[in-house]
Amino acid sequence: MRRTLSLGIAGALIASSLVVAGQPATAATGRLVSATALHTYATRADVDAALTADKFDPGTDRFGVRTYRLIYRTIDATGRQTTASGLVALPINNSKQLRTVSFGHGTEIYKGDAPSTSDDVFLIGPALTFASAGFAAVAPDYLGLGAGPGPHPWMDVPSETTAELDLLRAARVFVGGQGRQLTRDVYASGFSQGASAALGLARALQQGADPWFRAAAVAPISGAYDFRHAAIPSLFTPEVNPLLASAYTTYLLVAFDRLHDIYPDPGYVFQRPYVGLPKLFDGTHQGLEVLMALPATIDDLLTPRGKALLLHPTGRFADALAVLDSVCTDWAPRMPVRLYYSPGDEEAVNANTEHCHAALAGHGVAAPTINLGVDIDYNGFVHEGSEVLGVPQVTRWFTQLSS
Known part of the structure; x- marks a missing residue:
């Protein structure tokens, strides 16, 4: 492994x-x-x-x-x-x-x-x-x-x-x-x-x-x-390993909020008891430790508002995703x-x-x-x-x- x-x-x-x-x-x-x-x-x-x-x-x-x-x-x-x-x-x-x-x-x-x-x-x-x-x-x-x-x-x-x-x-x-x-x-x-x-x-x-x-x-x-039309939607389907879907979703939300301020606080997107997950994505925690702290599925991870943010991005989040996806679309x-x-x-x-x-x-x-x-x-x-x-x-x- x-x-x-x-x-x-x-x-x-x-x-x-x-x-x-x-x-x-x-x-x-x-x-x-x-x-x-x-x-x-x-x-x-x-x-x-x-x-x-x-x-x-x-x-x-x-x-x-x-x-x-x-x-x-x-x-x-x-x-x-x-x-x-x-x-x-x-x-x-x-x-x-x-x-x-x-x-x-x-x-x-x-x-x-x-x-x-x-x-x-x-x-x-x-x-x-x-x-x-x-x-x-x-x-x-x-x-x-x-x-x-x-x-x-x-x-x-x-x-x-x-x-x-x-x-x-x-x-x-x-x-x-x-x-x-x-x-x-x-x-x-x-x-x-x-x-x-x-x-x-x-x-x-x-x-x-x-x-x-x-x-x-x-x-x-x-x-x-x-990300907007393929990667993010796939996280909610059986195509993606469910635990990894939980991991990637968390990393995406934490990293983009840190840089673009896309939600008011972790409780807005993460269900309890997972509101403390962002602290694990500071570079000092190894992969197994992070995996052990994650819920087994994305449904257990997200609040309804967190799911809506991902599936229907607006504002700063939508703008940031457009920059990410532009590697194939704008040149x-x-x-x-x-x-x-x-x-x-x-x-x-x-x-x-x-x-x-x-x-x-x-x-x-x-x-x-x-x-x-x-x-x-x-x-x-x-x-x-x-x-x-x-x-x-x-x-x-x-x-x-x-x-």
Whole structure:
């Protein structure tokens, strides 16, 4: 069983003044604060062993890998200066020019469950895979996770975008200090929460958010791209595991209220005895502890007003959901796009991928949906299995595009 709780989990059962995603960057954003060497996988065989321990296909591996934790300057969800952390994985080879893959991880609630602060292969496996294939891989922890201060603003695409972009900038400086260079091309991918983050990053790069980096392709995996019309309604159906529906509903309400003030007090949306749940989503509580505190079903969790707020959002909540869902609706990617999914996903239901595909098609964008099949052996959950299946396929596609 995995040790965390995430939309990608199934826990115990889950130097620029450009505007980025509506928030102003400053000369300080992306500045490297520190770099810490983490692990050396000296040979391809070492990478193979690490990946196969968590069922990742090592078929794209070519090189050993070194990993590092970077801490860097960025802005928080309100535009104030802060720091964040992220993982950088580099191939052990003689290449001086490295194309980059940015990979966004799935939902986590515990600060330590982030790529740069965890040894969980589910979190670091994507970076190892891309780096062993010859890419420089960067994996943001996002705000408030890893070594970053404060609570995590879950599913806030603008701050996910700035965290990813500023990690790219810090990584460019770090890699340059090793006598190597990140080329302009960035291949964006991510799983679950990170799928929306990947689209947000690709959109920002296409819009000129950085004078150096440009989006070469984007390949999100099993995203919840349409919260208002697919992800939220599915929480009230048998399509989503009921305990995980309870978990994701709580995280959504707590995170969005913290950032957007969408209800007057916890008792407005949560039934007794669950009005104290928000305190568990401060980043200091591990997944199993949170799962044990949750009701088994969403009906036991919510008041009638809480259910109405979710199913019929208005005001600030509706506006925030529109920003989240805009990753598929308000732009036309000019780079290759593929949407990866597994049928029968019990967390980010397939309607999300269908809606994103349709929205992009409405802008004249051909974004093929790629059926990954099902790996029911990954803790018995389709959703998590889609990362394990998807990352090697995305690696092969990015390698083809970059060769």
